[in-house]
Amino acid sequence: MADKKLMKGNEAFAEAAIRAGCDAYFGYPITPQSEVMEYLAAQQPHLRTGMVLLQAESEVAAINMVYGAAGTGKKVMTSSSSPGISLKQEGISYLAGSQLPCLILNVMRGGPGLGTIQPSQSDYFQATKGGGHGDYRMIVLAPASVQEMADFVKLGFELAFKYRNPVMMLSDGIIGQMMEKVEMFEQMPRATEFDQRWVTTGKTPDRERNVITSLDLDPARHERHNQKLQAKYQLMRENEVRFETIACDDAEYLFVAYGSSARICQKSVKLAREKGIKAGLLRPITLFPFPYDEIDRLTKQLKGILTVELSAGQMIEDVKLATEGRVKVALHNRMGGMVPSPEEVLDALITHFSI
Amino acid sequence: MYMEAYNKILEEIIREENLVYKKTALMTDKPLSYCPGCGHGVAHRVIMEVIDEMGIQAETIGVAPVGCSVLAYEFMNIDMQQASHGRAPAVATGIKRCWPEKYVFTYQGDGDLAAIGTAETIHACNRGENIAIFFINNGIYGMTGGQMAPTTLPGMRSSTTPYGRDVALMGNPLKMTELVAMLPGTYFVARHSVHTPLAVRKFKKAARMAFENQKLKKGVSFIEVVSNCNSGWKMTPNDANKWMEANMFPFFPPGDIKINGEMVAKAEKSE
Ligand SMILES: Cc1ncc(C[n+]2csc(CCOP(=O)(O)OP(=O)(O)O)c2C)c(N)n1
Numbered sequence: 001m002a003d004k005k006l007m008k009g010n011e012a013f014a015e016a017a018i019r020a021g022c023d024a025y026f027g028y029p030i031t032p033q034s035e036v037m038e039y040l041a042a043q044q045p046h047l048r049t050g051m052v053l054l055q056a057e058s059e060v061a062a063i064n065m066v067y068g069a070a071g072t073g074k075k076v077m078t079s080s081s082s083p084g085i086s087l088k089q090e091g092i093s094y095l096a097g098s099q100l101p102c103l104i105l106n107v108m109r110g111g112p113g114l115g116t117i118q119p120s121q122s123d124y125f126q127a128t129k130g131g132g133h134g135d136y137r138m139i140v141l142a143p144a145s146v147q148e149m150a151d152f153v154k155l156g157f158e159l160a161f162k163y164r165n166p167v168m169m170l171s172d173g174i175i176g177q178m179m180e181k182v183e184m185f186e187q188m189p190r191a192t193e194f195d196q197r198w199v200t201t202g203k204t205p206d207r208e209r210n211v212i213t214s215l216d217l218d219p220a221r222h223e224r225h226n227q228k229l230q231a232k233y234q235l236m237r238e239n240e241v242r243f244e245t246i247a248c249d250d251a252e253y254l255f256v257a258y259g260s261s262a263r264i265c266q267k268s269v270k271l272a273r274e275k276g277i278k279a280g281l282l283r284p285i286t287l288f289p290f291p292y293d294e295i296d297r298l299t300k301q302l303k304g305i306l307t308v309e310l311s312a313g314q315m316i317e318d319v320k321l322a323t324e325g326r327v328k329v330a331l332h333n334r335m336g337g338m339v340p341s342p343e344e345v346l347d348a349l350i351t352h353f354s355i
Numbered sequence: 356m357y358m359e360a361y362n363k364i365l366e367e368i369i370r371e372e373n374l375v376y377k378k379t380a381l382m383t384d385k386p387l388s389y390c391p392g393c394g395h396g397v398a399h400r401v402i403m404e405v406i407d408e409m410g411i412q413a414e415t416i417g418v419a420p421v422g423c424s425v426l427a428y429e430f431m432n433i434d435m436q437q438a439s440h441g442r443a444p445a446v447a448t449g450i451k452r453c454w455p456e457k458y459v460f461t462y463q464g465d466g467d468l469a470a471i472g473t474a475e476t477i478h479a480c481n482r483g484e485n486i487a488i489f490f491i492n493n494g495i496y497g498m499t500g501g502q503m504a505p506t507t508l509p510g511m512r513s514s515t516t517p518y519g520r521d522v523a524l525m526g527n528p529l530k531m532t533e534l535v536a537m538l539p540g541t542y543f544v545a546r547h548s549v550h551t552p553l554a555v556r557k558f559k560k561a562a563r564m565a566f567e568n569q570k571l572k573k574g575v576s577f578i579e580v581v582s583n584c585n586s587g588w589k590m591t592p593n594d595a596n597k598w599m600e601a602n603m604f605p606f607f608p609p610g611d612i613k614i615n616g617e618m619v620a621k622a623e624k625s626e
Pocket residue numbers: 421422423424440463464465466467468491493495496497498499504584
């Protein structure tokens with residue numbers, strides 16, 4: 001029987017890591033995600049499953065430890081919050097270029113700069129459009145509950161190994177810090193079943209040496225490598241789009257929101273329906289690949305879309321791409337750690353579309 | 356008749372007991388990308404000889420840096436990972452923590468190890484990771500065209516110190532090897548060179564120790580190789596080696612600094 005526990009989002013993520021059979025975690029403290037490493041340390045994962053836990057000297061070191069371990073075929077992860085994720089970008093680009101699987105959690109806080117320790121969603125562009133240098137993408141999962149903070153660890157690792165690519169969980173200070181009941185999946189073995197032919201664990205006589213690198217000085221070959229990566233990202237677009245819809249069947253107005261904003265909008269939908277406004281919610285679960293097609297499909301029945309974000313308006317660009325100007329798309333946003341109330345969001349919908 | 360005699364002579368010469376040199380088994384057939392006379396190739400060969408002689412190819416993972424030796428994985432016939440600039444000790448830490456029974460080493464230049472990667476170097480050494488670090492110090496950024504390195508000597512010219520390194524403006528050269536020797540996590544720290552057959556033999560002995568030490572799990576083995584960069588220094592290979600002896604060695608003196616976790620007394624050091 002799976003047990004149900006009251007947990008913080010960050011703790012649920014950490015417990016799920018141990019249970020998902022993660023081999024190693026490398027991290028550096030930063031609010032609002034320090035509970036991840038603290039929880040792991042208290043659990044002594046080296047005794048529970050043999051999992052490696054190491055506090056690195058910086059986020060830069062941590063992501064490069066992830067690179068080293070991932071290159072040996074291990075299930076590895078790191079977590080951080082916005083400023084730390086910025087520091088990891090070169091490493092993430094190397095991981096993507098070298099096609100290494102790993103899981104990275106960003107519990108977003110407000111920026112720019114040191115910004116605030118309060119929740120935010122202002123790293124959407126960084127997570128979904130590349131972030132580091134070069135043409136690469138990561139699958140980006142956006143948990144909206146403590147339950148998903150746990151479940152997406154398992155899913156994240158599956159996707160990372162399926163595509164040999166970094167996967168990011170893009171969470172925020174609200175989801176990381178709030179407590180909810182969570183049903184934990186059973187402990188999984190640390191063994192992995194994926195193709196191990198590429199890993200660097202020592203060249204044996206039966207095979208050529210394996211090399212983990214993102215470098216190729218031959219332009220023609222390097223172009224082919226880039227084309228191969230792009231083909232992989234295209235496969236993700238075709239196969240990995242995930243979203244949730246609430247009250248969309250007859251909706252005339254649509255909220256589009258992810259993570260903690262989606263939780264707020266869930267309530268706004270209820271309030272709208274009580275007032276007789278036919279509102280629905282589309283919650284992207286994968287931010288890359290983005291559910292363009294579903295928004296496109298819904299556009300035909302809609303009078304307006306309100307994108308709700310804890311940022312200056314980043315995801316709204318993808319929503320507009322999906323609608324191609326066929327319906328008005330408005331933004332309701334808060335920044336700097338401020339969070340809108342469900343009533344405030346509903347008022348914004350009414351005002352923007354003169355309902 | 357002539358050919359017969361010729362073949363006979365060849366047969367007499369080519370015998371196991373007459374062989375003084377052969378291609379290192381663990382070097383690939385790929386031509387080295389290094390400038391003629393550069394120390395990188397010799398250092399590669401020595402490390403590969405040690406791995407071959409110890410019979411640990413199947414248990415060894417190397418980490419290549421960013422620098423002239425970025426393509427080390429093209430020449431070393433072992434499993435390797437290419438690290439981002441300066442981060443090789445972190446990458447090696449990630450590998451070794453997951454595979455504590457394997458042999459793991461980094462191979463890094465002075466810009467890589469002692470400038471951009473200073474934090475990773477010091478912390479891997481201070482944590483006492485059971486890895487070997489090979490530090491090729493040529494006092495310059497070879498790969499990017501001869502800019503000042505953290506190890507560029509006072510007064511030494513480079514493309515970013517065209518009038519010589521003015522320490523009042525550019526700061527002092529960094530003795531990373533002496534620095535890491537102070538840390539409790541290093542077990543073996545030495546400085547060598549590869550510019551003469553004798554120096555190569557000494558470096559090889561140290562390199563062997565760096566791999567043997569990994570079985571003991573007592574911390575980092577750190578070996579600096581003071582090397583030349585004739586292209587960056589704008590000298591012929593011979594002149595570069597002479598210049599290295601006359602100028603680099605007084606500042607970066609070869610010798611053991613720490614053995615079996617104990618600092619070597621100053622008097623013993625000069626050999
Ligand atoms: C993040 C980053 N910064 C800068 C560079 C450019 N770069 C490549 S090699 C190098 C210096 C290498 O010098 P060193 O480590 O001394 O190696 P050498 O070529 O002398 O053997 C620099 C600055 C880079 N590749 N990545």
